[in-house]
Amino acid sequence: xxxxxxxxxxxxxxxxxxxxxxxxxxxxxxxxxxxxxxxxxxxxxxxxxxxxxxxxxxxxxxxxxxxxxxxxxxxxxxxxxxxxxxxxxxxxxxxxxxxxxxxxxxxxxxxxxxxxxxxxxxxxxxxxxxxxxxxxxxxxxxxxxxxxxxxxxxxxxxxxxxxxxxxxxxxxxxxxxxxxxxxxxxxxxxxxxxxxxxxxxxxxxxxxxxxxxxxxxxxxxxxxxxxxxxxxxxxxxxxxxxxxxxxxxxxxxxxxxxxxxxxxxxxxxxxxxxxxxxxxxxxxxxxxxxxxxxxxxxxxxxxxxxxxxxxxxxxxxxxxxxxxxxxxxxxxxxxxxxxxxxxxxxxxxxxxxxxxxxxxxxxxxxxxxxxxxxxxxxxxxxxxxxxxxxxxxxxxxxxxxxxxxxxxxxxxxxxxxxxxxxxxxxxxxxxxxxxxxxxxxxxxxxxxxxxxxxxxxxxxxxxxxxxxxx
Ligand code: BES
Ligand code: ZN
Numbered sequence: 234x235x236x237x238x239x240x241x242x243x244x245x246x247x248x249x250x251x252x253x254x255x256x257x258x259x260x261x262x263x264x265x266x267x268x269x270x271x272x273x274x275x276x277x278x279x280x281x282x283x284x285x286x287x288x289x290x291x292x293x294x295x296x297x298x299x300x301x302x303x304x305x306x307x308x309x310x311x312x313x314x315x316x317x318x319x320x321x322x323x324x325x326x327x328x329x330x331x332x333x334x335x336x337x338x339x340x341x342x343x344x345x346x347x348x349x350x351x352x353x354x355x356x357x358x359x360x361x362x363x364x365x366x367x368x369x370x371x372x373x374x375x376x377x378x379x380x381x382x383x384x385x386x387x388x389x390x391x392x393x394x395x396x397x398x399x400x401x402x403x404x405x406x407x408x409x410x411x412x413x414x415x416x417x418x419x420x421x422x423x424x425x426x427x428x429x430x431x432x433x434x435x436x437x438x439x440x441x442x443x444x445x446x447x448x449x450x451x452x453x454x455x456x457x458x459x460x461x462x463x464x465x466x467x468x469x470x471x472x473x474x475x476x477x478x479x480x481x482x483x484x485x486x487x488x489x490x491x492x493x494x495x496x497x498x499x500x501x502x503x504x505x506x507x508x509x510x511x512x513x514x515x516x517x518x519x520x521x522x523x524x525x526x527x528x529x530x531x532x533x534x535x536x537x538x539x540x541x542x543x544x545x546x547x548x549x550x551x552x553x554x555x556x557x558x559x560x561x562x563x564x565x566x567x568x569x570x571x572x573x574x575x576x577x578x579x580x581x582x583x584x585x586x587x588x589x590x591x592x593x594x595x596x597x598x599x600x601x602x603x604x605x606x607x608x609x610x611x612x613x614x615x616x617x618x619x620x621x622x623x624x625x626x627x628x629x630x631x632x633x634x635x636x637x638x639x640x641x642x643x644x645x646x647x648x649x650x651x652x653x654x655x656x657x658x659x660x661x662x663x664x665x666x667x668x669x670x671x672x673x674x675x676x677x678x679x680x681x682x683x684x685x686x687x688x689x690x691x692x693x694x695x696x697x698x699x700x701x702x703x
Contacts, residue, residue, distance in 0.1 A: 271287045288395075328423070364670040410651050438639075445572065474569055512638075513536055
């Protein structure tokens with residue numbers, strides 16, 4: 234891409250593209266609002282048609298932007314959207330990955346307004362998906378639209394892979410990627426589905442945790458039993474489940490499943506020092522949630538525990554009578570959904586087997602206990618000195634006037650490791666949300682300023698990546 238040698242450092246992108254972005258600000262904001270009105274919840278089957286509609290919407294947008302080979306690909310669960318803008322002969326090819334599905338909106342009564350009726354107020358977009366991840370998709374679309382308006386094309390060849398199943402474990406795309414190597418020839422992958430650091434400090438994520446999601450079912454009898462008639466003579470499934478769950482994590486916060494930590498790559502002293510050097514304050518973090526106290530595995534800092542150590546959390550728990558008042562029963566059954574967040578080099582399948590065997594071993598007598606796998610994804614760790622990562626750092630610095638920090642995130646993007654290990658491509662995690670954006674919670678939001686600057690980072694990033702080849 235052309236950039237005059239005398240251009241001042243304060244001019245992060247081509248003036249014609251900047252002018253196009255300024256002229257299109259309102260239209261781009263409306264595009265995000267329109268996209269976010271589609272309730273594309275991947276985890277709830279009743280929204281399957283809406284996920285498909287979001288896929289079609291996105292396919293149409295790509296076609297409008299002049300993408301070729303646009304395809305909305307059906308899978309056993311939710312669609313994948315593919316398309317290419319390959320107009321830079323000889324330049325590197327970059328895969329852009331984001332997801333157009335969103336998390337459920339419950340508890341709906343805690344939303345200020347309807348979650349599917351997004352709006353802009355006080356410099357923020359508010360609505361389900363505006364941050365995670367539709368806002369970031371629209372930043373990518375807006376960057377291309379502005380290049381087009383300025384009579385230009387992206388300086389690198391772009392291959393778009395958008396999925397509708399990220400919030401549900403990415404099973405379909407995990408299988409599809411290695412089966413479609415031929416149309417995924419590339420030099421790097423840019424994933425925009427992460428956040429900046431605390432306080433909206435621009436950041437590049439170098440580590441994501443993996444996940445293993447499972448359910449434990451404890452069954453006693455076909456129906457609830459009278460707790461007076463039968464109490465003291467049979468096993469109570471809720472009590473049994475509580476015992477099982479209580480045995481999984483010790484008082485020191487360490488997970489008790491035998492072999493659980495076997496494959497965890499130890500943090501080096503240098504890595505610990507880099508994490509400790511980040512501008513992070515435990516008290517500010519605590520107060521921002523807000524909770525009474527921060528707790529976790531002994532011997533590790535808060536940032537280490539959230540980004541570089543594995544965890545085990547119960548996500549849901551149900552059994553017996555939960556209405557108002559009282560009912561004297563021994564529940565027929567009890568259930569828990571739980572997930573472990575994994576770090577390099579833990580393997581979700583291996584962790585599941587270890588959990589299942591341990592649960593079977595400690596299960597109290599008199600009930601039938603089964604553990605089943607729901608979904609999983611590998612952890613990922615990117616070297617921060619990779620040229621593509623450094624190109625992203627320069628793009629961020631050009632737009633924000635300061636270099637980004639490098640962080641490890643506690644969340645998961647399952648296909649990151651598939652791009653890295655399955656396709657052998659370097660991945661740059663360049664996302665533009667604020668960490669406190671209420672992702673997965675009521676009143677999800679995105680700063681309009683991050684939306685605008687993120688779009689400019691993307692425009693600049695294509696130039697920086699193109700320059701690598703030269
Ligand atoms: N965007 C998040 C991942 C993320 C969270 C990145 C926090 C950086 C900071 C993503 O959409 C997500 O929430 N993923 C799920 C994946 C799971 C359902 C397999 C997650 O982490 O819970
Ligand atoms: Zn996301």
